[in-house]
Amino acid sequence: MKINSQRLWKSLMDMAKIGATEKGGNTRLALTDLDVQGRQLLIQWANEIGLSVRYDAIGNLFLRKSGIADFAAPVVMGSHLDTQPKGGRFDGIYGVLAGLEVLRSLHDHQVQNYYPIELAVWMNEEGARFTPAMMGSAVFTGIFDLQQVLETTDKSGLSVQSELNRTQQQGDLELGRKFTAYYEAHIEQGPVLEQQQNQIGVVTGGQGILWLDVQTTGKAAHAGTTPMKMRKDSMVGTAKMIVALEKMVWEKFPDGLITFGEMSIANSSRNTIPAQIKWTIDLRHPNDQKLLAMKEQTHEILVFFAKQNDLSVDIVEHWHSPATYFDSVLINTVRESVQELGLSHQDIVSGAGHDAINLAKHCPTTMIFIPCEGGLSHNEAENITTEQAQHGADVLLNAILKFDQQRLAEAS
């Protein structure tokens, strides 16, 4: 079975008109009027195929197609409709509208699904208006406390609760209710699929992430009067650390990532040897054991070069998010669907955060990636082709059907 590619693309383009930016992007921050307009358009489409419409206490929106076993926990597809300020037209939105297109196609073909099938629109995935990100799915799965999140305010002082009231996006659907499975389609937001010329990424999980705050301390001294051999130069020491750390990851952790995103020199001046440098290390690996090994080797390298360069080094673990391993049964439904559809594909690990990372703690979960132009995301120039959109939705449809029919066969 295949989805209706033209209809999917038209829906994507119609949704992109709401909060459209001059340079072809979208701005629909969570629980703003534009965000609600987007949800209303989706609900209008849902009504056309007879889906029920429900909300939970944190403003997650669920559209439901009944199943033969309507008492059973639903199979859920989903993503988000909110965007970054001057974000793209597809990040999140693609997953929601691919899910809608799956439900429309099931409706077209009058498919009698065993499980009820729902489409979830998670509230405030981006975290651009209310922080932190992935708020709705985190409250749903019990990772965040509902009351605390409702009291969170945006920059103008408006709380999540008051905005839920104003926009009427709050309902009484049970938080944390059971899901049989969760599938999320998403643009890759990275360059791998495009570069490898693969049409589909079979997502096997999410990377573990470790954020370190590092401070290297030497001694401030005059650039003109301090001989090289009398220096405690924290900039040269830090540079040696960065070079060695990057080399370590290249040589020992082929699937690892290391990034040095922030650096600031205290009281910096062109002709003063830097005394104190604060910088950050972002370590990622799809395997938790490997991530911890990377962390240990990072510590060793920092301590070695601090000693070698007569510096002190402080290392603080800022954040640690263990790796996510998606459900093998669901991954197989995706892989088999891709193969049956004859699409080029590869296994891939999600490098960015997604609602699916939260859902994986709650129920069997997986994701489907499609390529995006130049790997660009969180950017008005974010782009995909109609074919790419079609491929991901075809896979989503067939994976859902495969999962549903497998369980139906088991149940009968």
Place this chain on the structure above:
Amino acid sequence: MKINSQRLWKSLMDMAKIGATEKGGNTRLALTDLDVQGRQLLIQWANEIGLSVRYDAIGNLFLRKSGIADFAAPVVMGSHLDTQPKGGRFDGIYGVLAGLEVLRSLHDHQVQNYYPIELAVWMNEEGARFTPAMMGSAVFTGIFDLQQVLETTDKSGLSVQSELNRTQQQGDLELGRKFTAYYEAHIEQGPVLEQQQNQIGVVTGGQGILWLDVQTTGKAAHAGTTPMKMRKDSMVGTAKMIVALEKMVWEKFPDGLITFGEMSIANSSRNTIPAQIKWTIDLRHPNDQKLLAMKEQTHEILVFFAKQNDLSVDIVEHWHSPATYFDSVLINTVRESVQELGLSHQDIVSGAGHDAINLAKHCPTTMIFIPCEGGLSHNEAENITTEQAQHGADVLLNAILKFDQQRLAEAS
């Protein structure tokens, strides 16, 4: 002949009371009431030994002891009385009061000097209130334009001209008049003499300085979704450049210095690969040819690593100050005096800027360095011992006498 060590130290301590800071330092910014109080105390001391008092159009102050050949261009000692905000008690002040002590000692011993001998107090050496630094000596030697400098304003909008009027520090003594010789005693402001346990630094010149502004540009990308091999990571590239540049100076330029004092990442974020980094390189060498060779090799290294790491690099020459070579005759009067006084010593090159660097473009010039505690300067904790103060002034006295007597012998 030796100076009166106790009298010198008492004068240093009396001067340090004017603008004293809580932590034992001094704040006397140029042409403030405190700066003028310092000058008035000096003039009071000058009057006690019959020195004449004159000012030029930029507020440089000259105290003069007549000579047998009073028509001849004077032999001049000098430095400055202004300080950094929360600066030290000796930077500049030591050179002025060592000069005063030389004149007092000549007066004590009723020495009939051949040349007139003057003590110069240069206006605004520090550049802390009015920029740039070394203002008075630069105007005197014609490096800066008088009118332009007079119109320079401080942060509150007050001009040099208005402050010269208010404080009555302007006179009509000719700018750029001929000097027979210029000697400046100064604390080293670096750690070399202390570390080498030498009592005197025979200063042979000033380093050449080259300031480069560098910008390394790669591509911003998501730390989680961009594989290592698809990155254009300007931070890793910049770190490799810094490591290679420091190695180059260590291995090929034993007397060279390299410092990376400033660095800023555009739109930095912990989980974004840095796209654009602006940073600075401060290159120094006492030999101009070597400095230019350092610059060329710096360019080569930057271009090499930019290419290797798929980055672009922009290099702008921000400032170039060629090396200064002090006068060999004057250097010899210092070296011989040190030897006759039995003081431990070494040749040294000035790493910091001094009025003497400007004067060297105008007349035969040299400097005498004494150690300072921990090499610390521009700091309230700046410190020297009474013995260190004495040694420098003894050398200054004997070098001046030697110069005067050599010329007297030649003249007769």
